[in-house]
Amino acid sequence: MRIVVWTILGCALCLGQETDQCKPSSLNIPGAPYPCVYADRRVAFRVAAPGAQKVQVRLGGQGHIMTRGADGLWTVTSPPQVIGFHYYTISVDGGIVADPATQSFFGGGWYNSAFEVPDPDGAYYSAKDVPHGEVRQRWYYSKVTGAWRRCYVYTPPDYDANARTRYPVLYLLHGWGENEQGWHTQGHADLILDNLIAEKKAKPMIVVMDNLNAVAPGADAGLYHARSIIARRTLADVPPPIGAAPRPAPGQAAARPANWFNTFTEMMIADLIPMVERTYRVAPGREHRAMAGLSMGGMQSFQTALARLDMFAYLGGFSGSSGGRGGFDPKTAHNGVLSDAAAFNKKMKVLFLGIGTAEGPGTKNFSDLLTNAGIHNIYFESDGTAHEWLTWRRCLNDFAPRLFR
Amino acid sequence: MRIVVWTILGCALCLGQETDQCKPSSLNIPGAPYPCVYADRRVAFRVAAPGAQKVQVRLGGQGHIMTRGADGLWTVTSPPQVIGFHYYTISVDGGIVADPATQSFFGGGWYNSAFEVPDPDGAYYSAKDVPHGEVRQRWYYSKVTGAWRRCYVYTPPDYDANARTRYPVLYLLHGWGENEQGWHTQGHADLILDNLIAEKKAKPMIVVMDNLNAVAPGADAGLYHARSIIARRTLADVPPPIGAAPRPAPGQAAARPANWFNTFTEMMIADLIPMVERTYRVAPGREHRAMAGLSMGGMQSFQTALARLDMFAYLGGFSGSSGGRGGFDPKTAHNGVLSDAAAFNKKMKVLFLGIGTAEGPGTKNFSDLLTNAGIHNIYFESDGTAHEWLTWRRCLNDFAPRLFR
Numbered sequence: 001m002r003i004v005v006w007t008i009l010g011c012a013l014c015l016g017q018e019t020d021q022c023k024p025s026s027l028n029i030p031g032a033p034y035p036c037v038y039a040d041r042r043v044a045f046r047v048a049a050p051g052a053q054k055v056q057v058r059l060g061g062q063g064h065i066m067t068r069g070a071d072g073l074w075t076v077t078s079p080p081q082v083i084g085f086h087y088y089t090i091s092v093d094g095g096i097v098a099d100p101a102t103q104s105f106f107g108g109g110w111y112n113s114a115f116e117v118p119d120p121d122g123a124y125y126s127a128k129d130v131p132h133g134e135v136r137q138r139w140y141y142s143k144v145t146g147a148w149r150r151c152y153v154y155t156p157p158d159y160d161a162n163a164r165t166r167y168p169v170l171y172l173l174h175g176w177g178e179n180e181q182g183w184h185t186q187g188h189a190d191l192i193l194d195n196l197i198a199e200k201k202a203k204p205m206i207v208v209m210d211n212l213n214a215v216a217p218g219a220d221a222g223l224y225h226a227r228s229i230i231a232r233r234t235l236a237d238v239p240p241p242i243g244a245a246p247r248p249a250p251g252q253a254a255a256r257p258a259n260w261f262n263t264f265t266e267m268m269i270a271d272l273i274p275m276v277e278r279t280y281r282v283a284p285g286r287e288h289r290a291m292a293g294l295s296m297g298g299m300q301s302f303q304t305a306l307a308r309l310d311m312f313a314y315l316g317g318f319s320g321s322s323g324g325r326g327g328f329d330p331k332t333a334h335n336g337v338l339s340d341a342a343a344f345n346k347k348m349k350v351l352f353l354g355i356g357t358a359e360g361p362g363t364k365n366f367s368d369l370l371t372n373a374g375i376h377n378i379y380f381e382s383d384g385t386a387h388e389w390l391t392w393r394r395c396l397n398d399f400a401p402r403l404f405r
Numbered sequence: 406m407r408i409v410v411w412t413i414l415g416c417a418l419c420l421g422q423e424t425d426q427c428k429p430s431s432l433n434i435p436g437a438p439y440p441c442v443y444a445d446r447r448v449a450f451r452v453a454a455p456g457a458q459k460v461q462v463r464l465g466g467q468g469h470i471m472t473r474g475a476d477g478l479w480t481v482t483s484p485p486q487v488i489g490f491h492y493y494t495i496s497v498d499g500g501i502v503a504d505p506a507t508q509s510f511f512g513g514g515w516y517n518s519a520f521e522v523p524d525p526d527g528a529y530y531s532a533k534d535v536p537h538g539e540v541r542q543r544w545y546y547s548k549v550t551g552a553w554r555r556c557y558v559y560t561p562p563d564y565d566a567n568a569r570t571r572y573p574v575l576y577l578l579h580g581w582g583e584n585e586q587g588w589h590t591q592g593h594a595d596l597i598l599d600n601l602i603a604e605k606k607a608k609p610m611i612v613v614m615d616n617l618n619a620v621a622p623g624a625d626a627g628l629y630h631a632r633s634i635i636a637r638r639t640l641a642d643v644p645p646p647i648g649a650a651p652r653p654a655p656g657q658a659a660a661r662p663a664n665w666f667n668t669f670t671e672m673m674i675a676d677l678i679p680m681v682e683r684t685y686r687v688a689p690g691r692e693h694r695a696m697a698g699l700s701m702g703g704m705q706s707f708q709t710a711l712a713r714l715d716m717f718a719y720l721g722g723f724s725g726s727s728g729g730r731g732g733f734d735p736k737t738a739h740n741g742v743l744s745d746a747a748a749f750n751k752k753m754k755v756l757f758l759g760i761g762t763a764e765g766p767g768t769k770n771f772s773d774l775l776t777n778a779g780i781h782n783i784y785f786e787s788d789g790t791a792h793e794w795l796t797w798r799r800c801l802n803d804f805a806p807r808l809f810r
Contacts, residue, residue, distance in 0.1 A: 029515055030618070049500030051459060072499065090502075094477065095454030097495075097502040104509035104516040110434055111509040111516070127544050127553040134558075135542040137589070139532050148532040153539075160684075163568050184542070213435070279565075 025102065025115035027085075032101040035088075035115040041080035043115060045090075045099075048073055052093050059088040060386075083119040084390025085186055087112040105186055109177035114186075123195070125188040125393050130198035131157030135184045135209075140275045144267040146217040149210070151180055151272070153280065154190050156197055156204035166281045168288035168404040169206045171268070172396075173297030175320065180211040186389045192397050202400045208276055212293065212300050214264040265304045269311070290403050292316030292352070294392045306334040309347050314403050316352035318395035319359060319387055323366045330373040341374030350402045351377040354395035356385035378402070430507065430520035437506040440493075440520040446485035448520060450495075450504075453478055457498050464493040465791075488524040489795025490591055492517040510591055514582035519591075528600070530593040530798050535603035536562030540589045540614075545680045549672040551622040554615070556585055556677065558685065559595050561602055561609035571686045573693035573809040574611045576673070577801075578702030580725065585616040591794045597802050607805045613681055617698065617705050619669040670709045674716070692754070695808050697721030699797045711739040714752050719808050721757035723800035724764060724792050728771045735778040746779030755807045756782040759800035761790035783807070 022036035022044050034046040045057045045064070050072030056063040057076055066074035087107050090099050098104055099113040106112075133156045142149050156167065172189060174182035183189040189207060196202035276282060291312050293301040298320030305312035306322070323333065330338040338344050351370070355363035367379035380398050382391040427441035427449050439451040450462045450469070455477030462469040462481055471479035492512050495504050503509055504518040511517075538561045547554050561572065577594060579587035588594040594612060601607035681687060696717050698706040703725030710717035711727070728738065735743040743749050756775070760768035772784035785803050787796040 029511075031514075047500060049498055051499035052497070053458070054456060055500070089505075090500075092457070092497040092500040092502070093454055094456035095452060095460070095495075095497040095502075096505070097497065097500075098505055098509070098516065100494075100501070100503055100515040100517075102516075103511075104503070106434075106508075109436075110505040111503065111507075112505075129546065132544045137540040137595070139537045141534065160565070160686075190542070281565075 023118075026118075027103045027114050027116055028101055029103065034101055035099075037115065037117055038077075041083065041117050042077050043081055043117070044075065044077045046073055046075050046101075047090055047092070047099065049092050054091075054093055056091040057088055058091055058096065059086065063091065081117050082385055082388070082390070083117045083122075084385065084388060084393070085114060085116055086388065087114050089113060106179050106181060107177055107186065119390065124397050125191050125195075127191055128195060128198075130194055132194050133157050133159065133190060133197075135190045138275075138279070140271065142214070142267050142271040144216065144263065144270050145214050149214075149271075151208060151210040152184055153276070154184070154193060154207035154209070155280070156206070157194065158204075159206075159281075164281075165204075166283040167204055167206045168283050168290070169208060169276060169280075170290040170292065170314075170400070170403060171208045171210070171272075171301075173210070173212045173291075173293030173300055175293070175295030175297050179213075180209055183207075183209045187393055187396065189396060192393060193400060196397065196400055203404045205400070205404060206276075206280055206282065208272070210268070210272055212264055212297050214267040216263050261300060261303050264300055265307065268304060269308070273311075286311050287313045287349070288404060290314030290316070290350075292318065292396075292399060293320065294318040294395070295320040295387065302334070306337050309337060309344075313347065313349045314352075315348060315350070316354070316395070316399045317363075318354040318392045318399075319356065319363070321353055321363065321366065323369065325362060326365075328366065328369060330370065330375065338370070338373065338375055345374075345376045348376070349405070350399075351375065352380065352395075352399050352402065353377055354380040354382065354391070354398065356382045356387065356391035358384065358386035359391075428523075431523075432508045432519050432521055433506055434508065439506055440504075442520065442522055443482075446488070446522050447482050448486055448522070449480065449482045451478055451480050451506075452495055452497070452504065454497050459496075459498055461496040462493055463496055463501065464491065468496070486522050487790060487793070487795070488522045488527075489790065489793065489798070490519060490521055491793065492519050494518060511584050511586060512582055512591065524795065529802050530596050530600075532596055533600060533603075535599055537599050538562050538564065538595060538602075540595045543680075543684070545676065547619070547672050547676040549621065549668065549675050550619050554619075554672075554676075556613060556615040557589055558681070559589070559598060559612035559614070560685070561611070562599065563609075564611075564686075569686075570609075571688040571693075572609055572611045573688050573695070574613060574681060574685075575695040575697065575719075575805070575808060576613045576615070576677075576706075578615070578617045578696075578698030578705055580698070580700030580702050584618075585614055588612075588614045592798055592801065594801060597798060598805060601802065601805055608809045610805070610809060611681075611685055611687065613677070615673070615677055617669055617702050619672040621668050666705060666708050669705055670712065673709060674713070678716075691716050692718045693809060695719030695721070695755075697723065697757070697801075697804060698725065699723040699800070700725040700792065707739070711742050714742060714749075718752065718754045719757075720753060720755070721759070721800070721804045722768075723759040723797045723804075724761065724768070726758055726768065726771065728774065730767055731770075733771065733774060735775065735780065743775070743778065743780055750779070750781045753781070754810070755804075756780065757785065757800075757804050757807065758782055759785040759787065759796070759803065761787045761792065761796035763789065763791040764796075 022038045024033050025035045025037055036044040047055055049055050055066040055074040064076045064078050066076040068074050089096050098111050102113040104111040105114050133154055136153045138151050138153050172183055197204050289312050291301045291305045298317030302322040305315045353363050353367050367377055370377045382394040385391040427443045429438050430440045430442055441449040452460055454460055460471040460479040469481045469483050471481040473479050494501050503516050507518040509516040510519050538559055541558045543556050543558050577588055602609050694717050696706045696710045703722030707727040710720045758768050758772050772782055775782045787799040790796040
């Protein structure tokens with residue numbers, strides 16, 4: 001970290017000072033100076049591992065090899081990163097671990113470190129001086145899975161004060177390898193809604209953030225998780241994470257119980273929605289109920305809502321939906337629910353497809369395919385972002401104002 | 406992990422099978438088989454670090470040296486551990502990190518791994534089939550610190566349904582190096598209250614869990630945190646955590662801003678309590694207000710409540726209070742508030758001192774000193790536990806039923 005004191009050179013050059021200094025990421029634990037982000041979006045890392053032979057920062061699919069100083073501290077500065085939230089891990093002599101200098105976030109099937117590159121347009125997901133809702137941790141028992149589950153429920157500002165008001169509900173799902181905490185920790189869904197509601201851009205609503213993993217009693221959830229993780233790591237030619245299960249035999253990797261998507265849908269309809277409607281002041285009926293998710297959660301949302309148009313009138317897929325990988329026939333997909341475009345358009349008030357521009361053309365192609373088949377849909381692009389949380393914060397910020405109109 | 410299949414030997418020996426197998430800790434990420442806990446409370450660990458020279462599990466102040474297998478997996482089994490929650494870290498060639506096989510918990514100033522040794526008496530902090538309250542994430546602005554703060558608020562079951570009921574409030578603080586999440590993640594305060602309320606052992610109450618770190622604008626919070634961490638690690642003769650600040654010069658370590666305790670108290674009275682009483686249905690007056698904390702949070706609670714008997718009628722210190730280290734004169738301490746025992750006893754409905762039996766005699770001595778000075782107090786011991794979360798779960802379980810009677 002190069003800290004240059006320019007003050008004696010006068011004010012014109014004082015501006016230069018900003019670009020020569022890095023600032024600790026907002027996600028660092030209190031007092032930790034690294035990761036440290038430069039104004040040009042390079043990120044400096046530092047790791048203490050005095051006895052190690054090789055230390056790397058693993059970031060966005062790339063390894064950044066660190067250099068050992070005489071003091072046993074390893075350092076590296078990355079090339080400029082995209083604005084927004086980034087997971088990373090470190091590799092210490094082949095052991096892949098989180099950096100304890102930052103808060104930990106569950107993503108990719110384990111706890112990762114992360115940093116934020118300041119976003120000049122990030123006010124919409126920041127805590128501002130507006131009325132704030134709450135994120136409530138809610139335990140409930142699921143008959144379908146035979147286990148206690150935890151979800152988080154966002155209630156809008158003044159929910160308690162408006163004791164007779166009933167609110168519409170958005171069911172909002174995380175992606176593969178994340179959990180029910182993702183949307184309010186990595187995603188800041190609560191602050192996005194607070195800010196939209198304060199500006200009257202979105203209707204006050206309840207947002208239910210559950211865990212999309214739901215496994216029937218006896219089905220092998222652990223194996224599913226572990227295999228998925230191993231499969232990913234194997235493809236990237238890195239060793240399995242610390243403590244992970246041994247690698248499965250070839251061909252077994254990424255096996256998923258056949259009923260996996262169905263079990264969540266069954267659980268949601270039998271257990272989650274009734275619990276929500278019993279516990280919170282929810283407006284009744286399909287026109288007050290939306291479902292959306294990111295990545296695998298978007299796939300889950302399309303599977304669920306397109307099978308139950310009697311229950312859902314709004315549907316969003318953020319970097320994941322249905323049909324983005326080709327071979328999608330709107331006449332037959334999802335049991336033919338899209339085959340009569342006019343009838344479908346009448347029922348589905350908003351069909352939203354969001355994607356980062358760095359994620360490829362699949363979602364745009366899917367949107368065009370739907371449009372050509374007469375299916376109304378909204379296509380939203382997040383400029384310059386990939387399969388990452390800034391894409392999904394932007395998607396939610398664009399999607400939520402369209403709901404319950 | 407020795408897995409022995411005894412089934413052909415008949416049922417008498419089937420019982421033996423249980424003690425020969427370990428079970429994954431309940432805190433492991435989905436699918437991770439390690440840490441794995443044996444019935445005799447030994448804990449097996451496994452770490453993948455194929456290129457490392459020396460790998461250790463750091464647990465309860467001890468290092469457990471791991472052995473490298475031919476597959477690059479390092480393993481060790483610890484001696485039997487006390488029941489309950491334990492933080493641990495791993496050292497990979499001198500780099501001290503969390504094990505990504507478990508959930509991450511903020512403690513000791515950074516994110517740690519942890520495991521649970523099953524507690525035969527642990528039903529009181531488990532999710533049972535009883536009405537559940539909520540833990541609500543609440544943002545609020547503090548004028549004293551000039552910043553947005555986050556606290557968590559437990560509301561009892563049926564808080565929303567009983568729209569006219571007002572509830573007493575317990576302000577409950579975490580310890581050094583932890584944060585506002587400690588009591589409901591490591592401590593299960595919400596489940597403890599749910600279960601006590603369901604059995605009618607405790608009165609329904611609101612519990613406010615805030616961050617005891619409060620720093621006035623311009624004061625050096627980061628330095629305080631970093632130095633405290635470094636000082637601790639230096640004393641234990643281990644390198645600083647990854648990403649931590651460089652070691653301070655001798656004599657600077659563990660420097661704490663002089664007004665640190667006072668700033669939290671000022672913030673609590675000026676910002677937190679008014680926000681809580683404005684936002685939630687709180688019963689008015691000192692007899693409906695309690696304060697307690699663990700370790701440094703107990704010290705903070707004693708500093709705050711003994712200075713403001715006009716505001717608090719119940720006070721608890723769990724492994725931390727005041728005077729446990731000697732030199733305490735009840736005639737003069739805390740501005741003499743204890744000097745008139747009869748007057749004090751009339752105002753303070755419950756003065757609670759809890760400690761683990763493995764923590765030394767300081768708290769018992771302090772309790773005796775108070776008793777000899779005529780100050781009513783309750784002394785509670787957690788059998789066989791040290792400065793750890795099982796002590797504090799038990800303290801809360803004993804303390805909460807005594808409140809608001």
